[in-house]
Amino acid sequence: MLHIKPIFSSLLHSKSGPLLLLLQIVLSVAIVANASFIIVERLSLMARESGIVENEVFDFSIYHFDKSTDLVVQDKRDLELLRAIPGVIDVAPSSMAPLSGGGWSSNFTLGPEERAKSTPNTGMYMSDEHFIDSLGLKLVEGRNFYPQEITTELLEDGGKMIVTKAFVDKVWPNDSALGKSVYMGAQHFVVIGVVERLQTAWVDNSNVEFSSVLSVNYPADYKRYLVRAKASDIARLKEVIPEILHKEYPSRVIEGFTTISERRIEAYRDHELMATVLTMMVVLLLLITSLGVTGMVMFNIQRRTKQIGTRRALGAKKRDIISYFLVENYLLCLLGGTLGVLLAIQLGQQLMSLYSLPMLALSYPLLTVVGLFVVTTLAVYLPARKAAKISPATATRTV
Amino acid sequence: MFFYYLDLAWRSIKKTPMLSALMIMAISIGIGITITTLNIYKMMSTNPAGDKSSQLFAVQLWSQGPDAWDDFDPQITYQDGFNLLKSDIPRLQTPMFRTGGAVQTEDPSFLPVLQSRVRVTNNDFFPLFGLEFQYGQAWDDSVDKTARYEVVLTNELNKTLFAGENSVGKTIYFNAKPYQVVGVLKPWAPSPNYYDLNNGAFGNVDTLFVPYSLAPIEEYGSWGNTNGWSHESINTYAQRLTSEKHWTQFWVQLDTPEQAAEYRQWVRQYIEQQKQLGRFSSPKADVQLSDVDQWLAINKVVPEDNKVLVGLSALFLIVCLVNMLGLLLSKFLRRAPEIGVRRAIGASQGQIFAQHMVEVSMMGLFGGLLGLAWAWGSLALLTNKFQLEASLTHLDASMWLIAPIIAILAAIVAGIYPAWRVCTTNPSVYLKSQ
Structure with a gap:
């Protein structure tokens, strides 16, 4: 059925055409495999959850430029006002906004002495007992802060702390975290609760899942607030909040209203850009390669019109003609695919050694070859069907 | 044919x-x-420094202790910046850092605008990075010694505050304190903004410049990065200024390789001096001078x-x-x-x-x-x-x-x-x- 031998010898006979196509297939497999690997890697980064009800939470900042302002009193008053606005579900002060790319982080130590073992770099949200509800976090162990535990400065004897499960798994893998202490110099914080998930401000950092919430609502001239509200109320609140706060106390700038969803888009913009450009490349590459295949088949059909007619006259079915071209293509794809996989692995290793890209998984070049078989089948089948229609009479006409 | x-x-x-x-x-x-x-x-x-690219150098100091960061930090401490200014080898030199604040004019109906890209620097900054003035000029040398409340605006901020008119001599309020405008720049937007790459290299251009000599008086907060390698308790601005925290940038202009070598030597002597005071305790303590090309590469701008x-x-x-x-x-x-x-x-x-x-x-x-x-x-x-x-x-x-x-x-x-x-x-x- 599969007449490989004549096909093979005819391929060998006209070297340059098939050779070029082979080269193109090899290069395409190498590029497409690596590009799609990077695309999938970026998409999986972007798919990570922040632990926050992103479309219901927004943040904004207040900047007090009048030095005479009593920041502690003003903060308390502002929070009361904000929480009373209809449509606001909850509000928390915070030292930083999630996914924003800027904020506080620290390496805590596990003991008071300077040389004690330290934790990985951990994002620090300094807030109050409203933080968990304002972000819609899920408490999986322990409890929330009590209002009386919130201080306005870092006390010598420290305070309370809520951490993420990822942090606990890293620092105390076989133990309950509740009641454990971490230190910043002499100050220490006691873990009282664990949330399932909360990302820091830096999505490209490997420590992005290590967050802590400290029971400190410290006064600052530039301060951020996190507000939870129904998604449909957010646009209105962005208008209302500056009005109400300015009416209460005018000497300040209120700005930077951003939902966490918007922060997500901003945070992953570069990855999305990379994924988009690479997708463009993969699609165009497949298009060009299949056009190349179609072109070669069309050229061959023209050259072999007589042969095809003769074969048909000698009893070959239409199916046989089509399968001739398909088998020819599969031979090329098989050889090109094999070489392409090898080149893809090479290219992947080069990229890995030059840049901070992870190692190429073997499934990508293999899947690319499978994809190549599918796409080129189409690219061959369409012109080959035309070839099969060549009437046996054409063969006899010019002989 | x-x-x-x-x-x-x-x-x-x-x-x-x-x-x-x-x-x-x-x-x-x-x-x-x-x-x-x-x-x-x-x-x-792109290297926006143009012809001066090989004459401008970012100064980095390995002032951290032996078990701290394993590389030169992009920034230096305030006290080192203060001391480096004593060298008379560089033709132009300036420490600087980024701050921010609310800006108002004398017009009470003008709502305060937040400027998050304010540069605290010496007047050498302007000739060093080739900034040109549309109106007025930089503040006087004497301001860098004895602080006065003077500012330089970018073209863009001048448009926001004064509709683009010549505002030299007018008063603006920065964090509710009055400052006199002494100069307005011509349109200027280096891309990448190479002299401070801490918070993104593209699309963040400074809008307002205030004298470095005002920092201890006005206690400008750092709106850029602050890196520390040991736990220091800092409660006042004075403590921040004498701390080991890295939060200021330092740039010098050295016209010839000989001058650069001479300057490197001078800084090494300074480091030796500081070692006797118990600072620069790491055996790797040294200085690194990077011209603009090297600086862009170190900071991985591309x-x-x-x-x-x-x-x-x-x-x-x-x-x-x-x-x-x-x-x-x-x-x-x-x-x-x-x-x-x-x-x-x-x-x-x-x-x-x-x-x-x-x-x-x-x-x-x-x-x-x-x-x-x-x-x-x-x-x-x-x-x-x-x-x-x-x-x-x-x-x-x-x-x-x-x-x-x-x-x-x-x-x-x-x-x-x-x-x-x-x-x-x-x-x-x-x-x-x-």
């Missing part, structure tokens, strides 16, 4: 419109992708992603070339009978070869121009979708030259083999069959 070949080429392209279109398409897509990635790469790797993209798109272009090579081969060989006749009438091999090269170059040119259009389109699309900085995505003027050149060269490379095949074919073979 050349024009005759042009004519022949044009006819040949018209004779096989589908095939020609396919080839031009292949090469234009390759060029389009390559130019898109190359353009972003080129914009990101993201790795862009390099990967440029590499992959070059491979992509090769695929397009191979594709074109195959198509050209089939096209030229199909025309072999016609060539056989031309050869028999007296055309030399060289003439046939030249004729085909002209045809290929013409297709390359078309492909290059079309590719440029693709690149322009895809850059516009990317700018729109990702709100990229316009400075990164506008099509650089040099691309108008680079794109057709790459395209024509690529087409010629792809065309050599097919043209050679067709001109070496024996004419008698084809004459016989006709």
Whole structure:
């Protein structure tokens, strides 16, 4: 059925055409495999959850430029006002906004002495007992802060702390975290609760899942607030909040209203850009390669019109003609695919050694070859069907 | 002869419109992708310092203790910046850091605007980085010794505050304190903003400049990065100024390599001096001077992603070339009978070869121009979708030259083999069959 031998010898006979196509297939497999690997890697980064009800939470900042302002009193008053606005579900002060790319982080130590073992770099949200509800976090162990535990400065004897499960798994893998202490110099914080998930401000950092919430609502001239509200109320609140706060106390700038969803888009913009450009490349590459295949088949059909007619006259079915071209293509794809996989692995290793890209998984070049078989089948089948229609009479006409 | 070949080429392209279109398409897509990635790469790797690039140096000090960071920090401590100013070797030198605050005018109806890119610096900053003034000038040298409340505005902020009029002598309020405007800059936006790369290299330009000498008085907060390597309890601004925290940048202008060597020597002596005071305790304590090119490289201003993209798109272009090579081969060989006749009438091999090269170059040119259009389109699309900085995505003027050149060269490379095949074919073979 599969007449490989004549096909093979005819391929060998006209070297340059098939050779070029082979080269193109090899290069395409190498590029497409690596590009799609990077695309999938970026998409999986972007798919990570922040632990926050992103479309219901927004943040904004207040900047007090009048030095005479009593920041502690003003903060308390502002929070009361904000929480009373209809449509606001909850509000928390915070030292930083999630996914924003800027904020506080620290390496805590596990003991008071300077040389004690330290934790990985951990994002620090300094807030109050409203933080968990304002972000819609899920408490999986322990409890929330009590209002009386919130201080306005870092006390010598420290305070309370809520951490993420990822942090606990890293620092105390076989133990309950509740009641454990971490230190910043002499100050220490006691873990009282664990949330399932909360990302820091830096999505490209490997420590992005290590967050802590400290029971400190410290006064600052530039301060951020996190507000939870129904998604449909957010646009209105962005208008209302500056009005109400300015009416209460005018000497300040209120700005930077951003939902966490918007922060997500901003945070992953570069990855999305990379994924988009690479997708463009993969699609165009497949298009060009299949056009190349179609072109070669069309050229061959023209050259072999007589042969095809003769074969048909000698009893070959239409199916046989089509399968001739398909088998020819599969031979090329098989050889090109094999070489392409090898080149893809090479290219992947080069990229890995030059840049901070992870190692190429073997499934990508293999899947690319499978994809190549599918796409080129189409690219061959369409012109080959035309070839099969060549009437046996054409063969006899010019002989 | 050349024009005759042009004519022949044009006819040949018209004779096989589908095939020609396919080839031009292949090469234009390759060029389009390559130019898109190359353009972003080129914009990101621009060195905005121009001629002064090799004379401007960022100063980094290894002041951290033995078990701290394993590299030079991009910033230095306030106290080191203060002390380095005592050297008279650099022609121009300035410490600086980023702050921010609310700006108001004397007009009470003007709502305060938050400026998050305010630079605290000496007046050397302006000549050092080549900033030019539209109105007025930088504050006087005496201000850097004895603080006065004077500011320089960028063109843009001057438009916001004073509708672009000459505002020299007017008063603005920065954090509710009155300052006198002494200068307004001409439009200025270095991309990347190389002198402070801590908070993003693109699209964040300073808008207001205040004297460094005011820092201890006005206690400007740092709105950039602060890095520490030991736990220090800092409760007052004075403690911050004498701490080991790294939060200021320091730049010098050194005109010659000798001057740079002399300065390096001077700083090393300073480090020795400080060691006796118990600072710079690491055995690796040293100074690093980086000119602008080195500084951009150290700070990885061009993201790795862009390099990967440029590499992959070059491979992509090769695929397009191979594709074109195959198509050209089939096209030229199909025309072999016609060539056989031309050869028999007296055309030399060289003439046939030249004729085909002209045809290929013409297709390359078309492909290059079309590719440029693709690149322009895809850059516009990317700018729109990702709100990229316009400075990164506008099509650089040099691309108008680079794109057709790459395209024509690529087409010629792809065309050599097919043209050679067709001109070496024996004419008698084809004459016989006709």
